[in-house]
Amino acid sequence: MNWLGWLHDFFADPAHRSGPDSVVHRVLEHLAFSAEALGLAVLVALPLGLLIGYSGRGLFVVTALAGVARALPTLGLVTLAVLLAGVGDAAVLLPLTALAAPPVLVAAAEGVRGTDPDVRDAARGIGLTHPQTLLRVCVPAAAPTLLAGLRTASVQVIATATVAAYVGLGGLGRYVIDGLATRNYPTTVGGALLVVLLAVAVQLLFALLIRLAAPPGTRTRARRAGRTGRTEEPVPVDDPASPPALVKETP
Amino acid sequence: MIRFEGAAKRHPDGTVAVRGLDLDVPAGRTTVLVGPSGCGKTTILRMVNRMVVPTAGRVLLDGADVASLPAARLRRGIGYVIQQAGLFPHRRVIDNVATVPRLLGWDRKRARARAAELLELVGLPPETARRYPAQLSGGQQQRVGVARALAADPPVLLMDEPFSAVDPLVRAGLQEELLRLQAELGKTVLFVTHDIEEAVRLGDRVVVLREHGEIAQLADPHTLLTAPADAGVAAFLGRDRGLRGLGLRPAGAVPLAALRPSYDAWELVLDQEGRPEHWRRGGERHPAPVFAPDRDSLRSALDAALLAPSGHAVAVDAEGRAVGTASRAAVVEALAAAGPVPGQVPHAGR
Numbered sequence: 269m270n271w272l273g274w275l276h277d278f279f280a281d282p283a284h285r286s287g288p289d290s291v292v293h294r295v296l297e298h299l300a301f302s303a304e305a306l307g308l309a310v311l312v313a314l315p316l317g318l319l320i321g322y323s324g325r326g327l328f329v330v331t332a333l334a335g336v337a338r339a340l341p342t343l344g345l346v347t348l349a350v351l352l353a354g355v356g357d358a359a360v361l362l363p364l365t366a367l368a369a370p371p372v373l374v375a376a377a378e379g380v381r382g383t384d385p386d387v388r389d390a391a392r393g394i395g396l397t398h399p400q401t402l403l404r405v406c407v408p409a410a411a412p413t414l415l416a417g418l419r420t421a422s423v424q425v426i427a428t429a430t431v432a433a434y435v436g437l438g439g440l441g442r443y444v445i446d447g448l449a450t451r452n453y454p455t456t457v458g459g460a461l462l463v464v465l466l467a468v469a470v471q472l473l474f475a476l477l478i479r480l481a482a483p484p485g486t487r488t489r490a491r492r493a494g495r496t497g498r499t500e501e502p503v504p505v506d507d508p509a510s511p512p513a514l515v516k517e518t519p
Numbered sequence: 520m521i522r523f524e525g526a527a528k529r530h531p532d533g534t535v536a537v538r539g540l541d542l543d544v545p546a547g548r549t550t551v552l553v554g555p556s557g558c559g560k561t562t563i564l565r566m567v568n569r570m571v572v573p574t575a576g577r578v579l580l581d582g583a584d585v586a587s588l589p590a591a592r593l594r595r596g597i598g599y600v601i602q603q604a605g606l607f608p609h610r611r612v613i614d615n616v617a618t619v620p621r622l623l624g625w626d627r628k629r630a631r632a633r634a635a636e637l638l639e640l641v642g643l644p645p646e647t648a649r650r651y652p653a654q655l656s657g658g659q660q661q662r663v664g665v666a667r668a669l670a671a672d673p674p675v676l677l678m679d680e681p682f683s684a685v686d687p688l689v690r691a692g693l694q695e696e697l698l699r700l701q702a703e704l705g706k707t708v709l710f711v712t713h714d715i716e717e718a719v720r721l722g723d724r725v726v727v728l729r730e731h732g733e734i735a736q737l738a739d740p741h742t743l744l745t746a747p748a749d750a751g752v753a754a755f756l757g758r759d760r761g762l763r764g765l766g767l768r769p770a771g772a773v774p775l776a777a778l779r780p781s782y783d784a785w786e787l788v789l790d791q792e793g794r795p796e797h798w799r800r801g802g803e804r805h806p807a808p809v810f811a812p813d814r815d816s817l818r819s820a821l822d823a824a825l826l827a828p829s830g831h832a833v834a835v836d837a838e839g840r841a842v843g844t845a846s847r848a849a850v851v852e853a854l855a856a857a858g859p860v861p862g863q864v865p866h867a868g869r
Contacts, residue, residue, distance in 0.1 A: 386605040387605050400591075483608045483610075483651050483653065
């Protein structure tokens with residue numbers, strides 16, 4: 269039997285159409301885990317990252333975490349969490365949060381730090397307080413970087429949330445792990461495909477958000493820079509809703 | 520009025536930015552700090568709005584130590600313009616300009632109405648309001664920066680090399696605009712530049728600084744150009760001081776002659792409204808350089824006379840109509856008669 273046949277079997281299975289083992293239910297479970305983990309990560313890492321980026325203190329933490337994030341053995345963490353906390357939500361949420369937090373922290377810190385120093389200087393100089401400068405000037409300026417960090421985190425979390433099934437919880441990992449355990453390859457392949465599709469869909473959603481977060485005019489500049497070979501924000505799409513640039517570039 | 524009393528800034532690493540400055544910046548006038556890079560001029564400017572805190576001495580604003588107010592509140596009462604404009608890229612132009620009024624608690628509608636007024640005041644078309652900073656040219660961004668600084672109508676305006684990053688033509692336009700604004704608003708302006716031409720053009724008073732914020736000379740532009748305090752200042756002022764000084768004298772002193780049918784075989788051709796078109800001799804045509812006696816400087820008049828093939832500069836009124844001519848000899852006569860010019864004089868013409 270080939271791939272397509274397996275996939276057909278997977279989606280044709282009535283158990284995958286409705287009930288607790290249905291595709292919709294498993295996808296929702298998967299998303300719920302992932303969103304919870306991402307939410308926790310944001311709750312912890314975002315304020316810390318913003319403060320580190322704004323104050324410039326503790327940047328070494330960011331540098332260190334940027335490397336650690338990729339080397340994190342999630343499966344090992346899950347096992348450890350199960351040993352420490354027993355089987356349950358926490359055993360999955362904690363490792364996933366630990367996985368999602370570093371990219372969010374790094375992005376928040378880098379994004380805020382990357383705010384144009386002149387813009388920051390002007391903000392302070394015309395009378396914004398530090399919290400106002402951070403929240404009204406630096407955070408919007410950091411938004412594209414921040415969203416890119418969230419995108420990285422969310423994709424990693426969605427991919428890794430598959431391990432939730434390993435400790436007996438739901439989500440798309442159920443298909444993969446149960447399928448492997450029972451040598452039911454259609455189920456494994458179907459589950460894997462769904463994980464990939466989900467990750468791609470979330471990627472696309474973030475790509476759209478990132479595009480919307482860049483202020484009009486800067487996108488035009490990015491395109492111009494791209495043509496001359498300089499590297500800048502890789503969002504070379506014009507927003508049709510934005511008013512036309514006042515200064516036309518000459519071809 | 521801004522008063523510096525022994526204001527000094529020493530960095531933690533021991534380097535001295537400003538050794539100890541005593542300076543009065545009079546209200547309602549433009550005072551320009553000029554000097555080579557690293558002379559401490561920006562540090563001095565930033566002491567006024569506490570972007571830099573002096574390590575010794577103090578800065579008084581209308582008699583009150585600037586350290587006595589919370590920094591943010593102090594700054595909302597002081598206009599601040601910097602070199603790269605520093606506009607908020609994610610906010611529309613109108614909301615950039617409305618920033619300080621909003622911080623002061625104005626409601627959005629009133630703040631935006633005020634911002635729209637300001638945009639008009641600095642010569643930006645109304646449709647600019649809805650755009651984002653990155654959609655404007657450098658010169659336009661700088662105008663928005665000035666509008667933002669003026670939005671809450673602060674009595675004091677600090678300008679840190681605001682026109683240095685734009686090309687010379689745009690810079691000249693912005694300088695012209697600032698002179699017009701200042702004539703209208705009468706703010707206490709403290710302006711920092713490294714460009715002596717700009718200093719002489721914009722300043723009622725020019726403070727030439729050397730290292731560590733020491734004052735090499737404090738004078739009105741004319742005195743500065745004609746009587747530099749020492750060789751160092753003279754070198755900083757550069758060549759052609761005398762000639763450039765003419766740019767500070769009004770052309771009104773030039774005696775005008777009535778228009779004549781011909782000037783040594785040259786004939787001045789006017790259009791239907793009486794505006795000069797060109798000089799003609801036989802089939803030969805040359806542009807006719809003009810000056811406006813009520814607006815331009817002696818330097819413009821001399822320049823026009825030197826460039827005219829007939830040797831006669833054409834004087835024009837506000838509508839550009841020829842009202843008379845001045846020969847090179849007449850201009851030189853006015854030069855000879857002109858003593859030191861006290862008080863306000865027109866600035867260098869186009």
